[in-house]
Amino acid sequence: MIRSLYTAASGMKAQQFQVDTIANNIANVNTAGFKKSQLSFRSLLYQTYREPGLPIANNQNDVTGLQIGSGTEVSGSRKLMGQGILEPTGNTLDLGIEGPGFFEITLPSGENRYTRNGTFRQDSEGRLVTAEGYRLSDQIAIPGDALGVTISADGTVSSLGANNELTPVGAVRIHIFANPTGLKAMGGSYYSKTGSSGDPEARQAATQGAGELKSGYLERSNVETVDELVALIVAQRNYEVNSRAIRVSDEMLAQVTQLVQ
Amino acid sequence: MDVGLYRMVAAMRTNQQRVEIVASNIANAETLGFKRMLHVAHGATDWAANQGHEQVVTGTALDLQQGIFMYTGAPTDLALDGEGFFLLDGPNGEVMTRAGMFQISAEGVLTSADGSPVVWEGSRGRIDPTGGEVKFAGNGQVIQGGQPIGRLKLVNVERAGDVVVDSDGRYTLRSGAEYIDSEVTVNQGFLERANVQTVDELVEMIAAQRSFEMASQTFKLISESYQRLNR
Numbered sequence: 001m002i003r004s005l006y007t008a009a010s011g012m013k014a015q016q017f018q019v020d021t022i023a024n025n026i027a028n029v030n031t032a033g034f035k036k037s038q039l040s041f042r043s044l045l046y047q048t049y050r051e052p053g054l055p056i057a058n059n060q061n062d063v064t065g066l067q068i069g070s071g072t073e074v075s076g077s078r079k080l081m082g083q084g085i086l087e088p089t090g091n092t093l094d095l096g097i098e099g100p101g102f103f104e105i106t107l108p109s110g111e112n113r114y115t116r117n118g119t120f121r122q123d124s125e126g127r128l129v130t131a132e133g134y135r136l137s138d139q140i141a142i143p144g145d146a147l148g149v150t151i152s153a154d155g156t157v158s159s160l161g162a163n164n165e166l167t168p169v170g171a172v173r174i175h176i177f178a179n180p181t182g183l184k185a186m187g188g189s190y191y192s193k194t195g196s197s198g199d200p201e202a203r204q205a206a207t208q209g210a211g212e213l214k215s216g217y218l219e220r221s222n223v224e225t226v227d228e229l230v231a232l233i234v235a236q237r238n239y240e241v242n243s244r245a246i247r248v249s250d251e252m253l254a255q256v257t258q259l260v261q
Numbered sequence: 262m263d264v265g266l267y268r269m270v271a272a273m274r275t276n277q278q279r280v281e282i283v284a285s286n287i288a289n290a291e292t293l294g295f296k297r298m299l300h301v302a303h304g305a306t307d308w309a310a311n312q313g314h315e316q317v318v319t320g321t322a323l324d325l326q327q328g329i330f331m332y333t334g335a336p337t338d339l340a341l342d343g344e345g346f347f348l349l350d351g352p353n354g355e356v357m358t359r360a361g362m363f364q365i366s367a368e369g370v371l372t373s374a375d376g377s378p379v380v381w382e383g384s385r386g387r388i389d390p391t392g393g394e395v396k397f398a399g400n401g402q403v404i405q406g407g408q409p410i411g412r413l414k415l416v417n418v419e420r421a422g423d424v425v426v427d428s429d430g431r432y433t434l435r436s437g438a439e440y441i442d443s444e445v446t447v448n449q450g451f452l453e454r455a456n457v458q459t460v461d462e463l464v465e466m467i468a469a470q471r472s473f474e475m476a477s478q479t480f481k482l483i484s485e486s487y488q489r490l491n492r
Contacts, residue, residue, distance in 0.1 A: 002281070004281040007281060008284045008288060011284070011288030041289065043295055046426045046428055048428070051435075064303075066278070067298065069285035069426070071289070178366070178390030178391055182364065196364075196367070208391075209393060234291075241459045241463060244463065252280065255474060256477065258481075259477060
């Protein structure tokens with residue numbers, strides 16, 4: 001059977017994955033702290049019919065050889081960790097990170113997750129929690145009688161007392177990974193550490209390469225709609241060209257069957 | 262039997278392989294650092310003493326032309342401008358690649374996307390993964406926090422024929438060939454796309470299809486003339 005049928009089908013499948021990824025990026029254009037995904041492909045198995053440089057006949061060497069590839073497959077996806085735009089919200093408990101690093105969140109199960117979505121609020125006991133109610137692992141509780149809260153660029157959280165005095169109640173730390181691209185996306189813009197990402201290192205914000213905290217700001221997703229739309233068009237065209245290759249192969253096969261009457 | 266029949270079969274086979282090669286190029290239009298395969302047909306004139314057996318033989322050659330750059334801004338994305346390759350320590354020995362989507366492992370080793378360490382000039386440099394900003398200079402020099410920590414090995418081959426694609430689509434050196442020095446420049450924050458132009462591939466595919474059609478029509482013609490003779 002003509003191999004190009006399967007080769008082109010692998011190309012179409014790869015483009016389907018590409019469109020899926022792009023659609024997810026576009027859908028999350030307004031998700032705070034979302035990082036866009038990028039797929040990468042690799043070429044599949046090459047079949048070597050003839051090595052280059054082999055003798056063919058009469059002491060002649062074949063200069064070309066014959067190697068035909070059998071298509072493509074998705075080799076992996078990665079999160080592009082580029083900075084998203086920081087958008088002012090006016091809410092003190094909204095935290096944006098300018099620079100590298102993540103917030104550490106403790107799930108009710110005790111596991112840790114990492115996120116750049118800094119939409120924090122207070123629970124009934126005054127603790128800083130995410131929109132889903134998961135606690136910040138730094139365990140910061142703001143006293144109930146506080147008149148206000150300030151969070152500085154280095155992460156120090158202070159509560160404003162009745163006599164207009166600021167009392168530090170804790171610090172939001174930034175967690176840095178050796179290879180943030182290796183983090184595993186867990187949904188809800190949370191990530192978990194993997195063997196590839198390495199272990200998190202807790203650092204004070206704005207020190208030792210950790211990002212700076214911006215209170216009253218949220219980091220938007222780093223998805224550029226225009227880039228995604230261009231990628232979508234390219235994926236669609238590639239899909240079309242691959243399907244064309246299938247049609248050509250099919251027509252050639254049809255001609256072979258006509259040879260025998 | 263008429264040699265024409267065999268010639269036509271050879272022509273059909275070579276054009277079928279041509280379509281297979283084109284299909285593989287098209288399928289890899291989005292594969293980073295991919296280099297398209299060219300279809301090279303040549304007559305095997307000395308194939309047999311009898312010139313009547315002259316047939317067409319298919320060959321492939323790697324087209325090492327530059328692919329266009331795509332900006333990503335990621336500090337460990339490197340694209341090569343010019344002729345040359347990065348070297349990777351693959352599981353089965355050294356391989357060449359132009360897919361510069363690298364990452365820094367937790368141990369500070371610069372690796373390819375599938376975890377093969379990148380080969381450095383001399384001993385392998387260690388990049389502090391949580392340290393300062395890493396810069397890659399045009400000549401492959403790696404600088405972290407203003408301090409040079411080594412140079413990536415960049416190699417070139419004398420001609421495209423020295424590059425063999427292994428069964429996994431990685432580039433290896435043909436046995437007997439040697440690396441030569443490379444003048445290639447490293448561009449940080451970019452990736453090199455495949456050098457596949459879908460328009461060119463489509464044209465090639467249509468041409469192959471028509472050649473195949475002509476060969477099969479000629480085959481039919483010869484075959485019918487024998488039928489008339491037999492009547």
